Amino acid sequence: MFIVERPHSASKRLLIAASGTGGHVFPALATAECLSDVEIEWLGVPDRLERQLLGDRYPLHFVQVEGFQSRPGLSTLRVLYRLLRATLTCRRLLQRGQFDGVLTTGGYIAAPAILAARSLDLPVILHESNAIPGKVSKWFARWCDLIAVGFPEAGRRLTQYPTLHLGTPVRASFLEPPPLDLDIPEGVPLIVVMGGSQGAVAVNQRVRQAAPAWFDLGAWVVHLTGENDPDADSLQHPQYRSMPFYHNVAALLQRADLAISRAGSGSLTELAITQTPAILIPFPYAAEDHQFHNAIGFMEAGAARLFRQEHLSPQQLETEVTTLLKDSTQLQQMTTAMAQLAIPDSAKRLAEAVRQHLDARNKS
Numbered sequence: 001m002f003i004v005e006r007p008h009s010a011s012k013r014l015l016i017a018a019s020g021t022g023g024h025v026f027p028a029l030a031t032a033e034c035l036s037d038v039e040i041e042w043l044g045v046p047d048r049l050e051r052q053l054l055g056d057r058y059p060l061h062f063v064q065v066e067g068f069q070s071r072p073g074l075s076t077l078r079v080l081y082r083l084l085r086a087t088l089t090c091r092r093l094l095q096r097g098q099f100d101g102v103l104t105t106g107g108y109i110a111a112p113a114i115l116a117a118r119s120l121d122l123p124v125i126l127h128e129s130n131a132i133p134g135k136v137s138k139w140f141a142r143w144c145d146l147i148a149v150g151f152p153e154a155g156r157r158l159t160q161y162p163t164l165h166l167g168t169p170v171r172a173s174f175l176e177p178p179p180l181d182l183d184i185p186e187g188v189p190l191i192v193v194m195g196g197s198q199g200a201v202a203v204n205q206r207v208r209q210a211a212p213a214w215f216d217l218g219a220w221v222v223h224l225t226g227e228n229d230p231d232a233d234s235l236q237h238p239q240y241r242s243m244p245f246y247h248n249v250a251a252l253l254q255r256a257d258l259a260i261s262r263a264g265s266g267s268l269t270e271l272a273i274t275q276t277p278a279i280l281i282p283f284p285y286a287a288e289d290h291q292f293h294n295a296i297g298f299m300e301a302g303a304a305r306l307f308r309q310e311h312l313s314p315q316q317l318e319t320e321v322t323t324l325l326k327d328s329t330q331l332q333q334m335t336t337a338m339a340q341l342a343i344p345d346s347a348k349r350l351a352e353a354v355r356q357h358l359d360a361r362n363k364s
């Protein structure tokens with residue numbers, strides 16, 4: 001077998017397995033940004049978001065994996081077969097590339113990466129960003145050297161494993177946001193609508209119905225609609241900007257007075273870092289209702305209002321936002337509460353933990 005020749009003093013090599021959504025890829029990317037002394041390559045799944053989000057920053061390898069359906073059947077056999085094949089591919093990749101360890105942010109891609117690394121006795125660090133750990137995290141945690149958790153609740157659900165509450169890494173731009181390249185006048189109240197990395201059609205519909213009342217109060221709305229909303233262009237107003245995806249969310253949230261958002265772990269973490277009060281509408285079909293559980297801590301801290309999508313009419317959303325826009329004391333209290341939930345150096349801390357495990361391997 002061909003193996004990369006490597007001088008003894010060369011830098012460490014890390015394989016990052018992170019795929020599928022912004023919520024999985026961005027924290028890994030943020031951690032990678034803090035590991036400039038480590039050679040990084042990426043493991044993903046064909047046709048998922050990582051191709052677009054990574055650009056050509058890291059060599060990207062692919063394996064075919066998919067999730068288990070809740071009912072066992074023929075598809076379970078196919079999933080197991082693909083998992084086995086992906087594990088073997090990943091094992092070969094780790095061996096040929098002489099990697100020193102693996103970092104994964106969970107999801108389907110984590111399974112072959114963890115199994116392959118374990119079979120070669122390489123250290124594996126898993127980052128679990130949700131309050132309720134995903135299936136793969138729960139099943140494969142036993143083979144990880146460290147499980148870094150974004151929310152303390154996840155740590156309480158994985159007590160039998162070595163967990164560390166480090167928060168969820170955010171991209172460096174969130175710590176020093178670049179200027180906002182959108183024509184929003186200074187001083188006007190700004191509402192940002194964000195449905196996770198893929199948008200949220202049900203939230204979009206409610207927002208479009210409710211927004212005219214907010215415009216009447218002088219507010220502007222920036223609406224990140226996602227790619228899948230057929231009516232994304234149906235609302236036109238001088239105080240309204242909509243786009244499927246925006247790369248400078250850091251500057252946008254920094255400028256926003258209020259966000260209306262799903263409750264993915266990435267968005268919540270960024271709302272805390274940018275101290276943006278929020279109305280949270282968790283994705284109702286998230287596995288084990290994890291978005292609702294992610295959001296509970298934010299509601300209890302007084303940083304956000306939390307609504308079940310099925311109980312939130314456009315009229316109610318309109319009233320909630322209008323009331324908040326008129327109550328600057330309340331918004332200020334929510335801003336302060338958001339700030340207290342932030343862990344701004346999470347990426348650095350996770351990078352340091354990764355580095356320690358890579359170093360420990362070479363010493364042992």
Ligand SMILES: CC(=O)N[C@H]1[C@@H](OP(=O)(O)OP(=O)(O)OC[C@H]2O[C@@H](n3ccc(=O)[nH]c3=O)[C@H](O)[C@@H]2O)O[C@H](CO)[C@@H](O)[C@@H]1O
Pocket residue numbers: 021022023024026129130194195196197198224244245246247248249263264265266267268270283286287290291
């Ligand atoms: C629908 C679903 O199951 N989503 C899950 C998915 O995250 P999903 O990607 O849906 O949502 P997250 O809130 O975790 O992350 C969204 C990320 O996309 C970025 N963004 C969004 C819109 C945009 O225009 N530009 C942009 O950069 C946000 O800044 C954020 O960094 O994985 C997360 C981590 O396991 C989970 O918590 C979410 O529940």
